[in-house]
Amino acid sequence: MGQLTAVILAAGEAKRMRSRQPKVLHPLCGRPLIAYALRTARAVADRTVVVVGPNAADVRATAGDGVLFVEQRERLGTGHALQQARAACGEGPVVVLAADMPLVSSETLERLIDHHRATSAAATLLTVVAGRPQGYGRILRQGGRVKRIVEDRDATDDQKKITEINVSVYCFDTRRLWKALAEVRPDNEQGEYYVTDVIGILAKAGGRIEAVVAPDPVEGLQVNDRKQLAAVAAILRRRILDRLMTDGVTIVDPAATYVEDTVVIGADTTVYPHVVIEGPTSVGSECVIGSGCQISGSRLADRVHLRPYCVLTEATVEEGAQLGPFCHLRPLSHVGPRAKIGNFVEMKKSRIGPGSKVPHLSYVGDATVGEGVNIGAGTITCNYDGVAKHETRIGDGVFVGTNSSLVAPLTIGEGAYIAAGSTITKDVPPGALAVGRAHQIVKEGWAARKAKKRTGVED
Ligand code: UD1
Ligand code: CA
Numbered sequence: 039m040g041q042l043t044a045v046i047l048a049a050g051e052a053k054r055m056r057s058r059q060p061k062v063l064h065p066l067c068g069r070p071l072i073a074y075a076l077r078t079a080r081a082v083a084d085r086t087v088v089v090v091g092p093n094a095a096d097v098r099a100t101a102g103d104g105v106l107f108v109e110q111r112e113r114l115g116t117g118h119a120l121q122q123a124r125a126a127c128g129e130g131p132v133v134v135l136a137a138d139m140p141l142v143s144s145e146t147l148e149r150l151i152d153h154h155r156a157t158s159a160a161a162t163l164l165t166v167v168a169g170r171p172q173g174y175g176r177i178l179r180q181g182g183r184v185k186r187i188v189e190d191r192d193a194t195d196d197q198k199k200i201t202e203i204n205v206s207v208y209c210f211d212t213r214r215l216w217k218a219l220a221e222v223r224p225d226n227e228q229g230e231y232y233v234t235d236v237i238g239i240l241a242k243a244g245g246r247i248e249a250v251v252a253p254d255p256v257e258g259l260q261v262n263d264r265k266q267l268a269a270v271a272a273i274l275r276r277r278i279l280d281r282l283m284t285d286g287v288t289i290v291d292p293a294a295t296y297v298e299d300t301v302v303i304g305a306d307t308t309v310y311p312h313v314v315i316e317g318p319t320s321v322g323s324e325c326v327i328g329s330g331c332q333i334s335g336s337r338l339a340d341r342v343h344l345r346p347y348c349v350l351t352e353a354t355v356e357e358g359a360q361l362g363p364f365c366h367l368r369p370l371s372h373v374g375p376r377a378k379i380g381n382f383v384e385m386k387k388s389r390i391g392p393g394s395k396v397p398h399l400s401y402v403g404d405a406t407v408g409e410g411v412n413i414g415a416g417t418i419t420c421n422y423d424g425v426a427k428h429e430t431r432i433g434d435g436v437f438v439g440t441n442s443s444l445v446a447p448l449t450i451g452e453g454a455y456i457a458a459g460s461t462i463t464k465d466v467p468p469g470a471l472a473v474g475r476a477h478q479i480v481k482e483g484w485a486a487r488k489a490k491k492r493t494g495v496e497d
Contacts, residue, residue, distance in 0.1 A: 040130025040212075042151065044083035045123045046075050047206075047233075048137035049091040049110040054263040060097055062137045064267060067274045068298025068316055070100050071261060074140035080104075081144035082151060083133060087126045089119045115230025116206075117222045124216055131155070132215055134233065136206035138261040140270055146257055147207065150250045154209040160245030161215070161237055163187075164207040166258030167251065173262070174203035175234050177249065184247040186238030191227045202251070204234060205258045214245055274299065304340065328362065336367075339375075353385075356392075374409070388419075391434065404446065405430040414440035414458060421446045433468060442474075 052061030062072035072088075079086045087106045090097050091113060098107055110122045120134060131154060133147070146164065154162035163184070165177050175187040176197050187204045188197050218239040222231050241247050252258060261267045278299055279292045286305030289295050294311040297303070301315045304323030309315070314332040321327065322340035330347040338344075338355045345362035353367035356375040361367070365379050368386040373379055377390045380397035388402045391409040396402060398415035404427050405419045417438050419430045428446035432438070436450050439458030450456065451468030460474035 041084040041128045042082065042130050042133060043127040044079035044086045044133045044135060045120060045127065046072070046079055046086065046088045046135050046137050047116055047119045048072055048075075048097060049089045049094070049113060049119050049122075050116075050138075051091070051113050052262075055267075056264075060091070060094065061261065063096055063100060064261075066140060066261075066267065066271055067278060068300040071140060071267075072097065072101065072137045075135050075137045075142075076101060076105070078142055078144045078147055079133070079135055082147050084130070085126075085128065087123045088137075089122050115224065115228070116233040117219060117231035117235060120233050121219055121231070124219075127212065129212060132210045132212050134206075134208045134210065136260070139206055139257075139259070140261065141259050141273060142205065142207055142252070142257050146250075146252050150207065151209050153248060153250050157246065157248050158211075159209075159248040160211050160240040160243075162209045162248040162250060163237065164205040164257075165202050165249050165251050166205055166255045167201050168203045168255055168258055169201075171198075171201050171203045174258070174260070175206075176200040177202040177204060183241075184237065184249050185241050187234035189226060189228075189232065189234065202249075203258055205252065206233075206260070208233070208237075210236070211245075214240060214243075218243070218245075310346070322357070331362075404428065405432065405444075407432045408434035408436065408452070410434055411436045411438070413438045414442065416441040417444065418442075419444050419446060 048062045055061045063070045087108060088101055089108050089110050092109060092111055106126050108122045108126050110119045133151065150162055150164050168174065173190050175189050176193055177200065178185050178188055215236065218236045221239050222235045224231050226232060237247055256273050259270050261270055275296065276292065278297050279289050279295060282303050283289055287303045288308040290309065291311040295309055296314045298316045300318050302320040304321060306323050307321055307325040309327045310329040312330045313327050317335035319333050319336050321338045322342065324340055325338055325342045327344050328346035331344050333350045336350045336353045339357040341358045342355050343360045347364045348362040350367040352369035353371040355373045358376040359373045361379045362381065364381045366384045370387040371385040372389040374390055374392040374394065376393045378395040378397060382399045383396050384401045386403040388405040390396060390407045391411060393409060394407050394411040396413040400413055400417045401419060403419050403421040411432055420443050421427050430444050430446045431449045433450060433452035435453045438456045441459050442456050443461045445461065445463045448462060448465060450466045453469045454466045455471045456462055457471065457473040460472060462472055462474045466472040
């Protein structure tokens with residue numbers, strides 16, 4: 039039957055989004071909207087063609103490799119868009135998908151294609167029976183067979199009562215498709231060339247039209263505006279959480295948890311409410327993600343424990359490390375195995391070695407910290423001199439006393455001690471004690487002398 043080509047229609051102007059950004063690039067659970075149609079298409083087709091509008095460099099860039107692009111210069115409707123793909127299609131059947139139907143599954147699409155092949159139909163379309171069919175094309179049947187599709191805006195009041203709607207997913211016999219498409223006229227309310235009219239033209243010519251009704255009506259949900267985007271996102275979010283729970287992740291409150299489609303989480307990890315995990319993030323097994331954490335584009339190994347309210351961006355956390363509550367790991371933070379990052383600690387572009395501790399109130403930036411190091415409360419790496427950033431290197435087993443300022447560039451050798459309250463500006467050799475603070479002066483009896491001066495009376 040020849041190679042199967044999938045054509046994704048993605049050139050629409052998306053006026054209803056009221057956005058400067060193309061609709062198909064609006065993010066949906068961590069991926070651009072078009073990524074879902076692409077994934078479904080790639081799962082079933084030998085080749086994928088995407089019809090894009092002018093100035094669609096961003097859309098082309100997100101679609102990735104192995105996709106052919108054709109341009110629809112003028113937006114004259116879905117039928118006109120499909121016409122542009124003709125030269126890019128092969129001899130085999132053509133599957134057409136609108137780019138704004140992200141909940142259509144590849145299983146459903148496979149069923150549609152199998153049914154199309156088994157029946158040798160001229161066209162097979164996907165429909166759903168919708169609770170609220172407003173805005174969709176309605177399926178007109180005669181004696182049970184599909185005769186044509188009428189768009190919502192062209193429908194009579196009686197036709198508007200029909201609840202079986204067109205999903206915008208079709209499988210066509212190639213030869214008959216192009217012939218019928220050439221006959222489509224823009225005689226409708228919008229003055230556009232509708233792909234939906236191909237169905238009526240084929241049926242009239244005696245072609246067999248088949249319809250597959252999707253078992254789950256949500257597969258028919260489209261994204262024309264931002265309210266629909268949010269509605270689709272809610273369903274997708276729940277699907278993602280269901281998949282994770284099936285794979286052994288505990289989601290304490292699915293209604294209050296946001297995990298994007300790009301996230302991987304290992305078994306026996308527990309995610310508490312009000313957590314956001316987004317971007318290309320992987321979380322290992324047996325981790326605990328406390329309430330209020332936000333993790334973006336990060337990698338957490340097994341048995342990592344995040345206490346509540348940690349914010350991690352492009353960070354790496356190794357096995358058994360403990361973080362928070364309230365810590366902030368900025369890009370290129372690397373926390374070693376079994377290390378501990380406590381409350382109100384900010385890290386940036388730094389490595390903390392195995393078992394090292396930064397338990398309270400510190401800033402660690404552009405630093406490399408060895409193994410078994412203790413960084414006292416209130417320690418700051420002074421990495422910026424107003425012009426450039428400088429590095430701090432702290433060797434294994436170093437003890438940094440509380441409230442120290444480490445002025446970079448700086449190297450503190452293995453096993454050295456920094457006295458509390460020091461400002462360290464010079465390198466410290468291994469095993470040394472560095473004290474960088476004023477000497478303490480004690481004036482015995484000073485308080486009594488002061489009181490006497492004020493009142494003239496001795497205590
Ligand atoms: C379309 C269907 C409607 C169906 C609905 C379901 C038509 C005429 N109507 O309506 O029956 O119920 O989808 O989702 O097809 N596009 C182009 N070039 C264009 C116009 C559109 O590439 O000139 C693309 C859009 O980017 C979009 C897809 O085609 O991905 C569908 O276009 P859209 O405007 O959303 O069609 P609907 O009015 O929703
Ligand atoms: Ca649409």
